[in-house]
Amino acid sequence: MEPLETLTNVPDVREPNSTDTQVASPLDIKTNSVAKDTFPNLAWEILQLGLKREHDYHVQLNRHAEEGSNIQGQMRQLIDLNGKLTVGDKEVELSDEIISIAHDLEKYGINLLQKSEKKISPDRMNEIKAQIGSHSDRLKTELQNIFSTKIQVTINDMNSIMESLRMIIKHDDRLKEHIISKQTR
DSSP states (O other), X not given: OOOHHHHXXXXXXXXXXXXXXXXOOGGGSOSSHHHHHHSOOHHXXXXXXXXXXXXXXXXXXXXXXXXXXXXXXXXXXXXXXXXXXXXXXXXXXXXXXXXXXXXXXXXXXXXXXXXXXXXXOHHHHHHHHHHHHHHHHHHHXXXXXXXXXXXXXXXXXXXXXXXXXXXXXXTHHHHHHHHHHHHTO
């Protein structure tokens, strides 16, 4: 692959002694040794488009990563809550920390405690623990879906574009010769 500096060195293809700032079209360029050097640098143009597309993919990846991070945060809270709930033989007083975690989870649509609940029975505790397990499983599935259907697909698309760009840059001279030869027929 050519260094970036050589890709930006596109020769000026204006008519000699012309004051016109209009660049000659590829059809105006004669087929000779100079034509290949004065032909618009397709690899550079395609590289610019590819870099813009790569930026778009990075934005998508960041969105998907943020979504996954939110799910992991919910899972951490569920695990914390599950660890703080201990099943016993009698009714248990809920600590402020347990109530706080449960209320934080409500903003994600995970409602484990009723608003007025301060004490819970052993049966209710088992019920809450079962709900925590159910929500954890759902979140694990969501996280796996984000990775397999969004993040991995985006990474594969990025790799395809980068490989295409590599090939175009590698074969830029041959591509120019091919286009110029087609124009003169």
